Amino acid sequence: MIKKYLTKDGETRYMLQVYLGVDPFTGKQKRTTRRGFKTQKEAKKAERELLLSVEENGFTDHSSKPTFEEVANLWLESYETTVKPTTYQNTRKYLNILIKDYFSDIRIESISVSMMQQIVLKLSKRYTAYSLYLSVVNRVFKFAMSLGIVQANPVDRIIRPKQQPPKSEKIALTKEELNQFLTLAKEHARPVLYAAWHTLAYTGLRKGELLGLEWSDIDLDNKVISVQHNLVMVNGKYRIQSPKTRKSIRKITIDDITASVLKSWKLEQKKLFFKNGVKNSNIVFSGSSGEYLDKSHFRVSLKKFLKRYDLPAITVHGLRHTHASLLFEAGVEPKTISDRLGHANIQTTLDMYTHLNDNQRSDVADRLLKFLEA
Template sequence: MASFQKYNTKNGPMWMYKYYLPTIDPKTGKKKQSTKRGFRTKKEASLDAAKTEQEIANGTFVIEDRFMTFKQLFEQWFATISTTYKPPTKKSVMSKFNKRILPHFGHLKLKDITKSYCQDVLNAWHKEIKSVENMRMYASLIFEHAIKMEILSKNPMKDTILPKSEEDFFADDTDKRNYWEKHEIKQFLEAAENEFSLRDYVIFHTLIYTGARKGEVLALRWNDIDFKNKTMSLSKTLFQENRQSLSLTSKTADSKRVISLDDTSINWLKKLRTEASKGTVVSLDGQANSLVFARKDGEGIRLAHPNRKLQKLIEKLNLHSITVHGLRHTHASLLFEAGANIKEVQERLGHSDIKMTMNIYTHVTKAVKEKTADRFEKFMQQ
């Protein structure tokens, strides 16, 4: 409900009213309040307030059209679009705007933002970050929204030029592979069995032997493991915010999958289950709903924990440096080396787009490439 107030000006008494905007303040989580002034009578103010509240209710309200700031429109846009986002996406998008985009654009009125200014911002970003194209895309979303709301007639970010560094024009000969060869995996697992706790060792064994995402593995519950049929159900991912762990549904239908487990993986999981029960005799039928990989208090492990453990052991063993996500690429690469086809790998990894699987295939291990050359040589000798 709007609240009305009379105030004095040089031209005599006037009326104003306060109302709540349809946007949410990301810091307080509450709706923002705004004011409209300049009404000669309370009746005029009341009629305008009723119109404003109706527009807000209908979702057609726009704040003072072209005099709106970039930040105001962003908050209006985000209040609506964020309802379609899962918490990780919502957090990521808000972080991009707060850290990179709003410091440059937030305080400016939309009508005052020029193509030249946008190009200057792109040039500044280029000196600071690698994801310039990604930032341009997100900033453009706000300008495109302004066009839809008839606040702007064109997007000032459109037709700007993405800056390039001199090194972008030269071939990169450095080894940037984010996967391990088979001998590197064996070296890592042999050391990890001695260096890590049983829980941490089984985390890495599961990552390497299933190709599952880190969030999927850390979200596993015992009823996701079918010990009898040797399968693992992957339908959730772990998300953490403000020291709280949440299990979210998988991003796409293809991410929800049931994959087969080898005997070694089953045995390690049984061993972990026995330790988790503190040595008591328990049924391994997978009925428990507790987390497979949990802290002593039963809560989920921090998502950063495997990252730290991996990098620490890599440094100690002087192994080729990869990320935890690189273990997923490792699994895919070795599947290809073992003779699996692209469709099989796509289904096991839960890729919704086969292009993602193909991207991994183009970076397969040296052994696969060598086999390809051998096949060609044998064919030519026939």
Template sequence: MPVYKDKNIKKKEKWYFEVELGLDENGKRKRYRERGFRTKKEAEEAMIKAKRNFMEGTYTDTKNLTYQELFNQWINTKKDISEATKELYLTYFRIHLNPGIGSYKLNKLSPFIIQRFINTLYDKNLSSSSVKRIYSVVRSSLQYAVRMQLLSTNFADSIEKPKENTMKEVKVWSTSEVKQFISSIEGASRYAIAYKLAVYTGMRQGEILGLRWKDINFEKSYLTVQQKLTHKGKIESGAKNKGSMRNISLNKYIIEELLKHKEIIELEKVDNQNHYQDNNLVVCTEIGTPCHPRNLLRLLYSHIEQSGVSRIKFHDLRHTHASLLLLADVNIKIISERLGHASIRITLDTYAHLLPNMQKEAIKKLDTLFGE
């Protein structure tokens, strides 16, 4: 009989089963044993299920399942995340998770091992936000294992959870630097419109590169963010989050710049009509294809060097837009909506260090209110 009673009578879980599952690659008999059953009936039912799964080709030796195998199964179930997010998770796995805990069998994992792994991420000087995201991947994948009854508990829930440093330091240009940079790129690059959109709308790079002419309402002076270009140069409908799908009002200057740029695009369509690919994109190559994000970044650094302003990243143009709005005393809720943040809290956490005078201004207004 393949169901046995454990000889150690001190154990509360007294039954186990052992079955043969054919031959391995060396011609030896392959046996599978599973312990921990309180009754003989439970052991028999589990044995029958294991045999059936093996016959149907769906058998998984959960006893020897590694975290690497679990991650691969879990990531394939994530249909609700964007391609960019999936690529980020795979990068985390390749660089950090697989070398750290990939070879561990699930039944050998523990809170101690997970905590030790998280500690190594800090040793690598990763940012607090990166550590928190990697922890979230570990937790989510182990939660999947719990749902699939591969684990009885999620070990990631028992450790000291990483905390993201909410006081994010962001680099921004001053008003004079913005004027200096904008002046220097006039007529210097066909992609100048991309940098102007970043400064004057606060759009993300992918949103700018995915912007279409049909997304702009010139009559009512606003644009709608409806799609983006991924870092791999692929157009993807939708946005980063629900709040990212938004309308952004445009000032007179950027409207005029967009109309000038549209004239250039129309001329290029005529000049390259035999091989022009009309994707209706605002920012595109001379033949209408999407502009690769890396090319846009390389050109930005070149323009920065030529203009003499401080070196910042493309994403910092978005931060610069937010800082200009704060200087203009625009309501933080409006700023959050323009940036497409999921909540005002994110906006406040990101730009808190740019608001050192908010309390002083509040007190002044309070004094004015009471006539003091």
């Protein structure tokens, strides 16, 4: 389609708007607009040349040399159909940051190993868990290779910086540190927080599994917790979905003290509901109105409490690490620990908890001596 228009100076010019077909790379219709032709004849000639070029060469400027962002978005469309909404949401978030800060308007085939090495060094300085971002980049390049867009994956040839936890935070608490923390929490923390922190440390639940618990999931008489839910946030709203993996759906036995802590909290919760005129809620660790505890507030509350009482800094997930670490120290077999934590495989358990504390290292030496002397 060719149209006549006037410029700001009042001169007559022609523009063309032409439909070029469907781009085989994106699967989307492609149109283009060109302006500034002095005659209608010039515009028609340019239109014919465009159509002929596409017919002979395809969308060379677009599909044969796509940007990292174009390939990533195409991969993401397929990826969305294979994962849970929260996984997709997090991946989309990582990808948006990567494109904005590192891959904006860069052709994917032009990304070299040296460029990728510089990017990963920047990521490692910016994010403690930079491997989450690198994993997304790696999958985009693998997807590009499967489409024949690139011949090699530069991520395969980079040197990955060692990932370190923040120096100010411990990976796990010792038995003595945990007892000190829970003693103070029982006396000074809100009852719901004390019950939640105690349950985390004594069960090894993930944060979402803990906050998604319902009273119907807990058999206090037989002291068993059925892990069937995971609290997630999708599009700014909390919702319940199935746990992380199939192995995450499991039953966890609890000790007498933990059962007592949960029973006490259940009674306290009923008093709180009655006081606030709230109908009974099936959510175990709820706020005063019976709603789910906010994950961010839950994290910040732990951080503030530890700082207030000058206790070792540890994250909410660190209480899960603490549980596993103490199970190792108690001599529990790795396979049993793996099943209790809901890991997809035992290697995950072994990889995560290789940080033995001094007591465990001494225990290894003592065990060897006893074995040799037997």
